[in-house]
């Protein structure tokens with residue numbers, strides 16, 4: 001097997017539990033090998049660091065899948081996918097039927113994502129290593145789960161970094177339009193081919209419950225509401241009123257259908273507008289709420305634009321904090337990888353100071369447990385939220 005030998009000192013990240021080797025850390029590659037193949041990794045003194053999949057076209061040249069010596073073959077893949085399934089069963093006890101089944105590095109299959117939506121599966125091949133093994137992956141998924149359909153949603157911009165084109169389509173079975181799934185006690189329409197991510201914000205499942213627990217009797221504002229997520233679960237949990245603000249017309253139309261599907265149509269109001277403008281305007285008009293949710297899209301994908309993102313988060317959090325009654329709650333999120341806990345908390349702390357509100361932290365929120373964080377790989381943690389209560 002070909003071996004990737006690291007420069008002196010460059011083994012530290014792998015030793016600390018990370019899985020990636022960057023191009024600049026490689027001293028040499030011995031043996032002939034094609035991109036996508038498995039390679040052994042060794043430090044500068046020749047000590048073994050495990051095995052990974054190679055792609056010299058990417059800045060991340062190796063993604064380690066084992067610190068031992070196993071092959072990345074069909075048996076390995078099947079074993080990892082089975083283990084991934086039993087972890088989800090252990091976490092959700094079988095009553096949850098839509099969840100992330102495989103979460104890449106966190107399940108020791110770097111580059112592979114598989115989501116289960118009832119009897120359908122959606123897969124993403126995010127790296128060349130997985131792209132090359134798609135046939136094996138699909139065969140295992142068909143055999144292990146017997147899905148009605150498998151959809152590929154490899155239409156993500158990060159594939160470019162691997163030298164790959166975006167791909168999407170039904171790759172096994174049949175799909176006749178959107179599916180219906182169950183999540184957080186409600187039913188949702190999901191278009192597995194067109195909706196954001198692989199179809200649904202499965203990563204917010206646990207947070208829907210946490211936020212809904214505070215909703216009864218409160219006036220709720222859900223900003224960046226997409227297909228209704230937080231707004232509808234709070235309405236179902238007995239909120240006094242719910243307003244959803246979302247910029248995309250098609251997302252609002254879907255949220256309306258989801259409300260109808262759950263008998264909540266009369267209990268929620270939809271506003272199709274820019275949440276920045278709405279918050280500014282309604283703050284001026286002195287509208288007041290007892291629970292506000294802010295779940296915006298990532299304001300930055302790159303490190304050099306964090307400054308702009310910070311201003312965006314600061315503005316919406318400031319306005320929301322001003323609009324809450326004493327005792328009111330703010331559930332505020334960031335899914336920008338480059339905005340870590342410390343920075344996010346500092347932004348919200350500054351917003352509270354500027355709004356002259358005294359705020360306490362009820363709970364930190366993160367991605368649902370079917371998207372586990374690999375402790376050594378900080379990139380696997382991307383969703384951060386704060387559930388706050390305005391004291392005065």
Ligand code: SAH
Nearest residue numbers: 201224225226229246247248274275295297
């Ligand atoms: N909370 C949702 C997910 C939100 S995704 C859920 O649980 O399902 C972010 C949403 O913000 C997207 O639907 C996007 O269309 C919307 N969005 C982006 N910019 C916006 C803006 N300036 N104002 C309002 N909505 C916006």
